Amino acid sequence: xxxxxxxxxxxxxxxxxxxxxxxxxxxxxxxxxxxxxxxxxxxxxxxxxxxxxxxxxxxxxxxxxxxxxxxxxxxxxxxxxxxxxxxxxxxxxxxxxxxxxxxxxxxxxxxxxxxxxxxxxxxxxxxxxxxxxxxxxxxxxxxxxxxxxxxxxxxxxxxxxxxxxxxxxxxxxxxxxxxxxxxxxxxxxxxxxxxxxxxxxxxxxxxxxxxxxxxxxxxxxxxxxxxxxxxxxxxxxxxxxxxxxxxxxxxxxxxxxxxxxxxxxxxxxxxxxxxxxxxxxxxxxxxxxxxxxxxxxxxxxxxxxxxxxxxxxxxxxxxxxxxxxxxxxxxxxxxxxxxxxxxxxxxxxxxxxxxxxxxxxxxxxxxxxxxxxxxxxxxxxxxxxxxxxxxxxxxxxxxxxxxxxxxxxxxxxxxxxxxxxxxxxxxxxxxxxxxxxxxxxxxxxxxxxxxxxxxxxxxxxxxxxxxxxxxxxxxxxxxxxxxxxxxxxxxxxxxxxxxxxx
Amino acid sequence: xxxxxxxxxxxxxxxxxxxxxxxxxxxxxxxxxxxxxxxxxxxxxxxxxxxxxxxxxxxxxxxxxxxxxxxxxxxxxxxxxxxxxxxxxxxxxxxxxxxxxxxxxxxxxxxxxxxxxxxxxxxxxxxxxxxxxxxxxxxxxxxxxxxxxxxxxxxxxxxxxxxxxxxxxxxxxxxxxxxxxxxxxxxxxxxxxxxxxxxxxxxxxxxxxxxxxxxxxxxxxxxxxxxxxxxxxxxxxxxxxxxxxxxxxxxxxxxxxxxxxxxxxxxxxxxxxxxxxxxxxxxxxxxxxxxxxxxxxxxxxxxxxxxxxxxxxxxxxxxxxxxxxxxxxxxxxxxxxxxxxxxxxxxxxxxxxxxxxxxxxxxxxxxxxxxxxxxxxxxxxxxxxxxxxxxxxxxxxxxxxxxxxxxxxxxxxxxxxxxxxxxxxxxxxxxxxxxxxx
Numbered sequence: 001x002x003x004x005x006x007x008x009x010x011x012x013x014x015x016x017x018x019x020x021x022x023x024x025x026x027x028x029x030x031x032x033x034x035x036x037x038x039x040x041x042x043x044x045x046x047x048x049x050x051x052x053x054x055x056x057x058x059x060x061x062x063x064x065x066x067x068x069x070x071x072x073x074x075x076x077x078x079x080x081x082x083x084x085x086x087x088x089x090x091x092x093x094x095x096x097x098x099x100x101x102x103x104x105x106x107x108x109x110x111x112x113x114x115x116x117x118x119x120x121x122x123x124x125x126x127x128x129x130x131x132x133x134x135x136x137x138x139x140x141x142x143x144x145x146x147x148x149x150x151x152x153x154x155x156x157x158x159x160x161x162x163x164x165x166x167x168x169x170x171x172x173x174x175x176x177x178x179x180x181x182x183x184x185x186x187x188x189x190x191x192x193x194x195x196x197x198x199x200x201x202x203x204x205x206x207x208x209x210x211x212x213x214x215x216x217x218x219x220x221x222x223x224x225x226x227x228x229x230x231x232x233x234x235x236x237x238x239x240x241x242x243x244x245x246x247x248x249x250x251x252x253x254x255x256x257x258x259x260x261x262x263x264x265x266x267x268x269x270x271x272x273x274x275x276x277x278x279x280x281x282x283x284x285x286x287x288x289x290x291x292x293x294x295x296x297x298x299x300x301x302x303x304x305x306x307x308x309x310x311x312x313x314x315x316x317x318x319x320x321x322x323x324x325x326x327x328x329x330x331x332x333x334x335x336x337x338x339x340x341x342x343x344x345x346x347x348x349x350x351x352x353x354x355x356x357x358x359x360x361x362x363x364x365x366x367x368x369x370x371x372x373x374x375x376x377x378x379x380x381x382x383x384x385x386x387x388x389x390x391x392x393x394x395x396x397x398x399x400x401x402x403x404x405x406x407x408x409x410x411x412x413x414x415x416x417x418x419x420x421x422x423x424x425x426x427x428x429x430x431x432x433x434x435x436x437x438x439x440x441x442x443x444x445x446x447x448x449x450x451x452x453x454x455x456x457x458x459x460x461x462x463x464x465x466x467x468x469x470x471x472x473x474x475x476x477x478x479x480x481x482x483x484x485x486x487x488x489x490x491x492x493x494x495x496x497x498x499x500x501x502x
Numbered sequence: 503x504x505x506x507x508x509x510x511x512x513x514x515x516x517x518x519x520x521x522x523x524x525x526x527x528x529x530x531x532x533x534x535x536x537x538x539x540x541x542x543x544x545x546x547x548x549x550x551x552x553x554x555x556x557x558x559x560x561x562x563x564x565x566x567x568x569x570x571x572x573x574x575x576x577x578x579x580x581x582x583x584x585x586x587x588x589x590x591x592x593x594x595x596x597x598x599x600x601x602x603x604x605x606x607x608x609x610x611x612x613x614x615x616x617x618x619x620x621x622x623x624x625x626x627x628x629x630x631x632x633x634x635x636x637x638x639x640x641x642x643x644x645x646x647x648x649x650x651x652x653x654x655x656x657x658x659x660x661x662x663x664x665x666x667x668x669x670x671x672x673x674x675x676x677x678x679x680x681x682x683x684x685x686x687x688x689x690x691x692x693x694x695x696x697x698x699x700x701x702x703x704x705x706x707x708x709x710x711x712x713x714x715x716x717x718x719x720x721x722x723x724x725x726x727x728x729x730x731x732x733x734x735x736x737x738x739x740x741x742x743x744x745x746x747x748x749x750x751x752x753x754x755x756x757x758x759x760x761x762x763x764x765x766x767x768x769x770x771x772x773x774x775x776x777x778x779x780x781x782x783x784x785x786x787x788x789x790x791x792x793x794x795x796x797x798x799x800x801x802x803x804x805x806x807x808x809x810x811x812x813x814x815x816x817x818x819x820x821x822x823x824x825x826x827x828x829x830x831x832x833x834x835x836x837x838x839x840x841x842x843x844x845x846x847x848x849x850x851x852x853x854x855x856x857x858x859x860x861x862x863x864x865x866x867x868x869x870x871x872x873x874x875x876x877x878x879x880x881x882x883x884x885x886x887x888x889x890x891x892x893x894x895x896x897x898x899x900x901x902x903x904x905x906x907x908x909x910x911x912x913x914x915x916x917x918x919x920x921x922x923x924x925x926x927x928x929x930x931x932x933x934x935x936x937x938x939x940x
Contacts, residue, residue, distance in 0.1 A: 092548065399878075401853065416868035419835050429859045431878045434850035438878035442861065446868045 301359025304331025676707025
């Protein structure tokens with residue numbers, strides 16, 4: 001456990017608020033947690049253009065056709081599909097679930113009103129209402145300083161704001177299907193370069209059937225003036241969500257990318273298999289933040305999203321990739337945002353909070369592959385498990401024989417709430433170079449009685465003390481989130497984090 | 503014929519030499535069936551990810567040595583802890599050597615597994631303890647169980663403590679071109695009793711040897727056991743050591759593993775805490791060179807509340823050696839107030855050396871303190887400079903620093919003569935003469 005930050009209220013209004021919200025008694029919290037229904041569970045009634053269930057080559061071709069893709073893309077998808085057919089689902093993760101039937105999923109669903117909008121007035125009012133109920137209405141987003149939103153609703157980009165401002169700088173921020181049509185040279189060069197189509201079972205599936213996603217290109221030496229943000233939602237019943245994100249930061253550029261998710265309540269398990277590729281060319285920096293709060297299933301463990309995500313970034317010379325994630329949702333989380341530190345002096349960072357409650361299972365962590373000389377990586381992972389959940393950290397730090405002076409610091413802390421949950425750590429460290437400096441530490445604990453006593457002694461009651469300690473436990477990671485995102489992150493975290501105080 | 507088939511078919515020949523009507527034989531038959539299904543573990547299995555047994559399986563090992571071999575004491579004196587008096591259980595090519603051994607039945611039983619398995623007077627003990635903590639699933643353990651016939655048997659009754667430590671030594675003479683040994687040890691220490699054991703496997707020639715050893719240790723209430731494994735074998739000798747320890751309330755068991763040599767060494771060290779207020783200690787020093795490979799695979803399973811475990815493994819890897827550390831701690835739901843600590847520090851001193859480490863915590867109880875720490879680094883250049891600036895040559899300075907690095911593992915060795923020995927071994931291994939008596 002880390003020392004409790006006394007000046008926590010100064011840090012941000014966000015941290016301050018958590019304290020106020022958490023001033024319940026343990027009993028109240030427990031009760032509230034159990035009875036609290038998924039707040040964002042509603043269903044938007046928009047006519048969808050949905051494909052029949054099942055997956056075969058025709059479906060793959062049909063998706064490609066629907067997206068008006070060039071032939072090379074169709075072939076690329078088919079090659080991935082061919083590879084996928086020969087693969088088997090990975091079973092090594094510490095998660096247990098009923099495997100989805102891949103022939104029982106519809107691989108394409110898009111809102112019917114397709115034309116692009118230049119202003120919000122043109123957007124389907126029902127959609128706008130959805131976002132309002134989510135608390136992330138576009139109006140609000142627009143008012144928030146410097147946030148451009150590429151809203152993805154059931155796989156198709158419906159509205160992109162601030163696009164014009166970005167275009168002036170030469171920044172391309174659009175949906176991936178648009179990028180395939182309008183910037184084929186960039187897409188062709190980079191897609192699949194970090195996560196090859198046959199990288200793993202879910203990446204192959206995604207490569208074959210991805211419906212949409214975001215594309216971002218920052219030209220040489222440009223510092224993206226605003227945080228780029230995408231909200232994902234799974235909306236249509238029985239549809240899988242296969243997002244593809246490609247972020248390219250050209251030499252000396254900087255971008256901060258935010259990704260946040262909420263999904264409506266469903267009894268049927270929904271599959272999500274996304275692929276995110278980041279390419280950081282020489283001396284560029286990409287900061288990628290995620291808040292994930294998909295439907296975690298109800299308190300009996302029924303329903304919930306299966307989240308199988310492949311995220312990987314490639315760092316060229318002197319480049320830096322920083323992953324920050326707050327994982328509170330999904331019934332199953334299988335996610336390892338990784339950094340390939342290929343260039344000399346490159347830096348990889350991973351900051352994560354994973355909160356599991358009820359019957360949620362999370363197996364998450366990172367891979368840091370040191371290939372270049374003088375490469376550095378930092379891993380800070382905080383796992384909080386409550387209820388009957390299982391929370392695993394799985395990480396790999398690999399130092400190749402030529403990676404002189406590689407440096408890694410890893411820290412994985414787990415906090416257990418109640419004795420029906422489990423916390424697990426599986427850190428793999430493989431070093432083939434004698435100049436490497438690797439440090440790894442992990443702790444598992446509950447909130448110490450001595451810590452509570454210390455707070456009580458100073459006039460802080462137990463409930464507040466617990467809130468303070470949990471907040472302090474997560475603070476290192478929370479502080480890595482961009483300020484603009486913090487308000488939203490807090491809303492999304494609220495349900496799970498509150499409940500974990502028990 | 504590959505090694506697996508050979509072993510399975512040899513089992514019939516083995517049956518000709520043992521009493522097949524004895525109840526123990528049912529356990530053996532069951533075990534060989536399991537091995538036949540599972541075979542040797544492959545790198546695809548998570549527990550064997552970093553250690554491959556493929557090359558060993560290609561060797562045509564002789565499974566039953568043809569003749570009895572004798573050794574003179576002076577030939578092998580240096581392998582004994584000869585500075586002090588000890589009980590000795592010595593095997594030459596898997597066969598008990600009464601000439602080199604010193605056993606006893608005076609109040610305690612320090613004798614042979616073969617006697618314990620056949621003589622009726624030991625039957626009550628064998629029924630309760632034999633193959634009770636060893637895994638019935640793990641293929642190499644079951645392979646050993648199938649061929650279990652010889653090894654050390656130690657029984658210390660209530661409130662007893664043998665006056666001398668026990669040495670268990672296995673020599674391979676090299677009279678066979680290749681030899682596979684499968685010793686089976688059973689050690690029972692009853693309430694308030696105490697025991698110290700030193701175990702060593704030694705090949706005397708450059709012939710290929712594979713030892714697949716299983717040791718079961720039972721520590722009753724308040725028992726104290728110190729177990730030292732000295733692994734400094736020839737570069738053609740491979741060892742797969744499977745140790746299973748079951749502890750009851752208030753018992754203290756310490757296992758020290760010193761790995762300085764051998765072609766391939768795999769230590770499966772498993773602690774099962776079946777009581778409260780238990781203290782389990784696992785410590786190890788590994789110093790490797792050449793193309794040696796050592797894999798430490800530890801498990802501490804906390805099954806009851808209020809217990810502790812401490813793990814501290816230090817490794818120094820040179821030349822083309824490979825080190826693996828996989829330490830697993832499991833804390834059951836009921837095992838509240840557990841304190842489990844694990845530390846693994848490694849130094850790579852060569853560009854071709856590799857270290858793979860995977861500490862692992864699986865925790866199901868909330869009121870626990872568990873931590874693991876793992877580092878991989880080099881010797882401190884500033885400390886090196888400090889020593890060199892005071893006239894200590896680089897080589898000696900390196901030795902001093904590495905000695906200091908490994909030292910805290912040695913601190914808990916309770917037999918002074920052994921400690922001195924290990925110190926000397928470390929100094930020799932590091933190629934330095936330390937200017938002071940260790």
